[in-house]
Amino acid sequence: MAADGDERTSVRTYVPMYQKERWQSHADELDMSQSEFVRTMVQAGRSGFEPPEAEPADDSASAESPRPRSPDADPGGNGLEDRVVEVLDGGDHYDWEALLAALTDDIEQRLDEVLQELQSDGRVRYSGRHGGYVLDE
Secondary structure, three states, rough: OOOOOOOOOOHHHHHOOOHHHHHHHHHHHHHOHHHHHHHHHHHHOOOOOOOOOOOOOOOOOOOOOOOOOOOOOOOOOOOOHHHHHHHOOOOOOOHHHHHHHHOOOOOHHHHHHHHHHHHHOOOEEOOOOEEEEEEOO
């Protein structure tokens, strides 16, 4: 039995076909279902989200349209700016390294895991001669 707050429900949205295909491709690369991918990306992008002030005059979606155009990836402006303010809002002092660590969370660990997975799948390789990673065609 699901604990309170753990019940699941569906959410529907409409996006252009090219966007759905990109999301599916990226989800496949990450070995995720499309639902899991969208859920993860929404949660990752929620920090600092604010709705746009006004729609551009040339917006192709009308008010009556049942399928509005997808907003830009950063609809409220600079999400990083909002994150910096959020981190500093606690009143603590952060030096450069501490602030960078607070903003990037576990990106190094996640990058390491993804690179290991891509290398084990034969999609990426490390070239010591060239000192970096490259797609393995």
